Amino acid sequence: MTGAGEFDLIARYFAPLAARDANSFGLTDDAAIIPPEAGHELVVTADMAVAGRHFFTDDPPDAIAQKLLRVNLSDLAAKGARPHGYILTIALPRPVSEAWVAAFAQGLADDQARFDIGLLGGDTVSTDGPICLSLTAMGWVPAGRMLRRNGAQAGDLVFVSGTLGDAALGLKLRQGKVAPDLSEAEAGHLRARYLLPRPRTAFGPRLIAHATAAIDISDGLAADLGHICRQSQCGAEIALNALPLSDAARAMRHKATADWSDIIAGGDDYELAFTVPPEAEGKVISIAKEVGVTISQIGIITEVKSLRFLDGDGAELPLSSTGFQHF
Amino acid sequence: MTGAGEFDLIARYFAPLAARDANSFGLTDDAAIIPPEAGHELVVTADMAVAGRHFFTDDPPDAIAQKLLRVNLSDLAAKGARPHGYILTIALPRPVSEAWVAAFAQGLADDQARFDIGLLGGDTVSTDGPICLSLTAMGWVPAGRMLRRNGAQAGDLVFVSGTLGDAALGLKLRQGKVAPDLSEAEAGHLRARYLLPRPRTAFGPRLIAHATAAIDISDGLAADLGHICRQSQCGAEIALNALPLSDAARAMRHKATADWSDIIAGGDDYELAFTVPPEAEGKVISIAKEVGVTISQIGIITEVKSLRFLDGDGAELPLSSTGFQHF
Numbered sequence: 001m002t003g004a005g006e007f008d009l010i011a012r013y014f015a016p017l018a019a020r021d022a023n024s025f026g027l028t029d030d031a032a033i034i035p036p037e038a039g040h041e042l043v044v045t046a047d048m049a050v051a052g053r054h055f056f057t058d059d060p061p062d063a064i065a066q067k068l069l070r071v072n073l074s075d076l077a078a079k080g081a082r083p084h085g086y087i088l089t090i091a092l093p094r095p096v097s098e099a100w101v102a103a104f105a106q107g108l109a110d111d112q113a114r115f116d117i118g119l120l121g122g123d124t125v126s127t128d129g130p131i132c133l134s135l136t137a138m139g140w141v142p143a144g145r146m147l148r149r150n151g152a153q154a155g156d157l158v159f160v161s162g163t164l165g166d167a168a169l170g171l172k173l174r175q176g177k178v179a180p181d182l183s184e185a186e187a188g189h190l191r192a193r194y195l196l197p198r199p200r201t202a203f204g205p206r207l208i209a210h211a212t213a214a215i216d217i218s219d220g221l222a223a224d225l226g227h228i229c230r231q232s233q234c235g236a237e238i239a240l241n242a243l244p245l246s247d248a249a250r251a252m253r254h255k256a257t258a259d260w261s262d263i264i265a266g267g268d269d270y271e272l273a274f275t276v277p278p279e280a281e282g283k284v285i286s287i288a289k290e291v292g293v294t295i296s297q298i299g300i301i302t303e304v305k306s307l308r309f310l311d312g313d314g315a316e317l318p319l320s321s322t323g324f325q326h327f
Numbered sequence: 328m329t330g331a332g333e334f335d336l337i338a339r340y341f342a343p344l345a346a347r348d349a350n351s352f353g354l355t356d357d358a359a360i361i362p363p364e365a366g367h368e369l370v371v372t373a374d375m376a377v378a379g380r381h382f383f384t385d386d387p388p389d390a391i392a393q394k395l396l397r398v399n400l401s402d403l404a405a406k407g408a409r410p411h412g413y414i415l416t417i418a419l420p421r422p423v424s425e426a427w428v429a430a431f432a433q434g435l436a437d438d439q440a441r442f443d444i445g446l447l448g449g450d451t452v453s454t455d456g457p458i459c460l461s462l463t464a465m466g467w468v469p470a471g472r473m474l475r476r477n478g479a480q481a482g483d484l485v486f487v488s489g490t491l492g493d494a495a496l497g498l499k500l501r502q503g504k505v506a507p508d509l510s511e512a513e514a515g516h517l518r519a520r521y522l523l524p525r526p527r528t529a530f531g532p533r534l535i536a537h538a539t540a541a542i543d544i545s546d547g548l549a550a551d552l553g554h555i556c557r558q559s560q561c562g563a564e565i566a567l568n569a570l571p572l573s574d575a576a577r578a579m580r581h582k583a584t585a586d587w588s589d590i591i592a593g594g595d596d597y598e599l600a601f602t603v604p605p606e607a608e609g610k611v612i613s614i615a616k617e618v619g620v621t622i623s624q625i626g627i628i629t630e631v632k633s634l635r636f637l638d639g640d641g642a643e644l645p646l647s648s649t650g651f652q653h654f
Contacts, residue, residue: 031372036363045358048416089375089461129456134416
């Protein structure tokens with residue numbers, strides 16, 4: 001971009017994103033306000049993404065923006081929080097491509113409408129290195145009700161939303177690491193799941209009254225369920241047969257171009273893993289139906305403090321396949 | 328650092344910083360909580376800093392951390408907000424120097440105690456580029472009372488805290504751009520002012536009842552006072568003679584190794600510029616004394632919408648020296 005500095009970029013592309021919330025002052029001030037919401041607490045979460053590490057430099061800019069926002073929305077969903085607003089800081093190499101910034105901002109605009117969240121403020125700077133993005137998202141939960149990782153109890157049922165492993169397999173396709181015999185639709189599904197998570201923003205807040213623990217799966221089911229087990233001082237037994245797979249992932253499993261470690265240790269799923277006492281099972285299933293999210297019961301919380309993945313014969317998957325360090 | 332991953336770094340160096348606030352959950356969760364404070368609103372601000380652009384890669388890590396935090400604290404002070412907590416995201420090149428991270432965290436620990444603020448959460452990632460840091464700070468103001476940029480009225484007095492230009496001159500020394508005939512103490516003062524701002528956290532919140540507009544001077548007095556003028560739909564007349572200079576800056580002015588543009592367009596002062604109706608002058612002066620901050624009246628707000636810097640003879644400093652675009 002020729003001659004357009006930080007102020008021009010902000011005014012042209014980012015200020016419109018702040019128009020949803022008058023308390024952003026249209027980014028004309030150095031700060032935004034968050035007025036309190038009666039009976040609620042603010043939940044805050046943040047993620048950083050660096051080009052070449054967390055996304056491909058040539059990914060579509062709108063998808064880069066949306067993934068960063070959605071990764072944070074997924075964290076809010078796992079906490080049972082309703083999105084409020086976000087702060088975005090961006091380091092861009094010079095010269096800045098105005099087309100890139102325009103597409104990046106358009107991606108945010110689309111997702112702001114989709115997820116009912118608005119830009120509150122941020123910072124735009126130069127870098128001699130790769131693009132570096134940081135997003136802090138804020139949402140509301142009823143006071144004292146945030147879903148945590150530490151409430152799971154022996155006997156609770158373990159559920160996950162959606163399907164697992166798609167994003168990790170999509171990344172492998174993107175990297176050219178596998179050339180599986182998939183239909184265009186199947187390959188497209190996996191690639192899209194890597195590029196753009198679907199945060200469970202409608203579902204998460206409805207779990208508050210029923211789930212004992214929740215997490216969003218960003219590092220793979222094994223690692224993230226491991227967090228729940230460690231912090232809840234319990235373990236879990238997971239049935240590999242029960243793991244929900246997309247048709248594309250199932251096809252790759254079938255042709256042995258995907259193994260269990262892709263499914264449970266690949267990461268980037270941004271599905272919810274959560275635990276539910278048996279008596280709340282029916283309620284949770286009906287909420288999922290109501291909000292249009294598929295959920296699957298994949299196992300049970302145990303008193304024994306180990307996380308085990310069992311095949312149909314009851315044989316345990318070797319730990320090396322789980323990408324998970326025992327605790 | 329050999330073998331220590333993100334989780335190790337977080338547990339060893341950042342989790343202790345989160346111990347001040349139980350609602351950070353010791354960084355063991357993906358999110359923190361901010362409980363509401365009765366009668367208050369949350370003020371949110373953010374800044375990003377990239378090595379080689381916003382700090383020197385070989386600056387002391389504790390000072391890098393403290394400057395990033397203090398730049399945000401300065402924004403909160405300008406809003407009249409009392410610090411609450413902060414979110415920190417960090418991209419570090421591999422291999423990470425554990426000594427660097429330890430010193431960086433120690434800088435934060437010292438400033439947390441100094442400014443009564445605690446780490447709430449964040450993210451630590453890898454980069455193939457320079458160190459990239461982003462900090463989102465949050466503070467409390469009484470509801471509806473945040474200091475803005477848009478309340479200045481013709482006739483209001485313009486004040487600044489501290490001294491101006493020191494940081495810009497310190498940067499010039501650091502870059503070896505000037506070799507002025509200064510005493511060690513004078514040169515040290517300027518360098519220190521560049522390395523470490525002194526946010527006016529005790530003073531800012533006390534201005535709420537008295538100032539009509541406020542801003543922290545990060546881009547230079549001319550640019551930042553320009554923001555107040557533009558958003559308040561007014562202008563200002565500033566007396567160059569009245570600008571507060573440190574002995575070191577005065578010495579450089581004297582020897583013509585510093586000109587007015589260094590003082591009013593150099594930036595990085597992190598002092599407060601604010602406007603006060605004449606009837607509140609006495610009160611503001613006595614508050615400044617109480618909190619131990621030096622303030623100087625440097626000019627007056629005008630109805631004429633231009634920002635003018637006048638020398639002792641009433642001659643106007645050419646605009647090119649102000650680093651400021653007219654509006």
